[in-house]
Amino acid sequence: MDSLLSMEEEESSPWSPALSFCFWFGFAFFVIKSCICRRKKPHQEAKTNMASSTIRAVEKILSYRFKDKSLLEEALTHSSCYNNNNNGESFRSYQRLEFVGDTVLGLALSKYLYMEYPSLDPGQLSPLHKANISNEKLARVAVRHHLDSYIRHNIRDFPLKVQKFADAVNQEDDMVLYGSVKAPKILADIVESLAAAIYVDLDFDLQKLWVIFMDLLKPIVTPEVLQQQPHPVTTLYDQCQKQGREVDIKNTSIGAKNIASVYVDGAFFASDSSDDMDTARRNAAEQALLKLSKSMPTDIGRLDFSFGLNKSFEIEEAKQKLHEVCQKKRWDSPRYSIEKEEGPSNDKKYVCSVRIATVNGDLFMVGEEKSRVKKAENSAASCLIRALLDSDII
Missing domain, CATH: 3.30.160.20 (Double Stranded RNA Binding Domain)
Structure with a gap:
């Protein structure tokens, strides 16, 4: 592989850096698909030991009906699970599917990002790619869609770990990239396994997989979210x-x-x-x-505490309290602006900022995404108050 890379560097390549970024994901995808296809047998409905109610429930979550139900059973089975009705032999676990799902999701996402953000270079695409299929992100997908309830396993402390993580996730108002509680890896593994199961069941149709799975992954992490967090x-x-x-x-x-x-x-x-x-x-x-x-120093023209000091903290009536701070400090009144507005008319989302002019420069803060302008302004004010407190300015 190193020699191939050296040859590519010596020769002039017709590909842009961003296209090369996708090409190498595609190369890994091609190898994996080739290996699977060599072993693939003509499709037949395999028997499954999983309850039909479980299968229907997961298919409803995925918005996909499997032709081969055994693929779904395999995707939800941890290696610790044993078949007590079959002389203690273990079920087929999700490990092989997870191996495929990791690469398949990576390629599908690479294609999406390449087409969605044509102006981004590989250095900008890579962190965006990582954020959308990280263990943190995929584990949150599993919890929010209650997929953890359908995992077959024999891990004693797994329910406690999942509950601790789920409690932390449920307290998050908006998208959080870096939570305070470690995400159990098995949750991310299950999401990757399910992606692979659908991919195989679709006869390796990557485009159809992405159409189905993209809804499950939403909200997709955007460059704006990465910039804010x-x-x-x-x-x-x-x-x-x-x-x-x-x-x-x-x-x-x-x-x-x-x-x-x-x-x-x-x-x-x-x-x-x-x-x-x-x-x-x-x-x-x-x-x-x-x-x-x-x-x-405070005389740098603008203090920007945008690294997320209070992602789990919001002050009630923050706008009023920030106005009182300005009066005591003899600062100008806070000025609020809408930084982002998106979504359909019946489900608008807003991100607001607040700016205060002082003798030492402007204080500036962007708040979190909210469903109303007033809530978004309050979020910005809350963030700024917390930043001022943490910086001993007030």
Whole structure:
């Protein structure tokens, strides 16, 4: 593979970088499809041990009726599940389907993003691609469509982990890319397995799969959402680079706990621990960002605390409280603007911003997406108040 890549670099390629981005996903997809097709037998309805009510319920969620019901049974069966009526032999698990689903979803999404955003380069497409099929995203899909209720398994603590994750998801008002509770991987695996099951049942028709599965994945993460919710670790590195400071995040483990420690210019800055290292790194980066915001000078023209300080926090009557803050500080009154308006007339969504002019520069904040303009303005005001509190400005 390395030699092939070297040859491609030496020769002038007719493809754009974005098209090459899709090509390599397509190459992996071609190999997997070829392997499956070699082993594929003429279609026949296989017997299934899954209750017909379960099959109908999942088919309703997917808005797809399987020709081969055994594919659906396989997609919902974890390797821990054993058939007690068959001498203790295990059922066929979803592992093979998950392997296919991972690549198939990746290619289908790559094609969609390539066509939907023709002006984006690979550097912009890659994080968008990752955000839409990450474990966090797919696990949320499983929970919101209650697919976890139909998984066959023999994992003792699985219900507790799912419930903890589901409780956190249910408290999220809008789309959240980086939650505070680790997503159980089995939930994401099931979504990938179901995608593969549909794909195989459709005789490997990628376009038909995407038409069916896109509705399940909605809301699709857009460039605007990524901009509003940048990853804290990425934001930390960007902020330090702008200030000419060096940042290092060191990972250590003590027993089952993972610890992430942030060092700025060689000095300890912040740390956090979690069962999951990614969560620990994210939380430690958020703490470091708060410290950085407090140490930043206020005469920089504009203070932008857009890295999501209060995604799970909203202040009641925030607009009125922010107006009172402005009066006490002798600042100009807050000015609100609609940053985004989308959706049909009966289901509009709004994102508003708030700006306050001060002697040291403008304070600016974008709120979260809401169903009404007033709620969107309140969200922006709430975000700004929280940012001001965390920065010790008020």
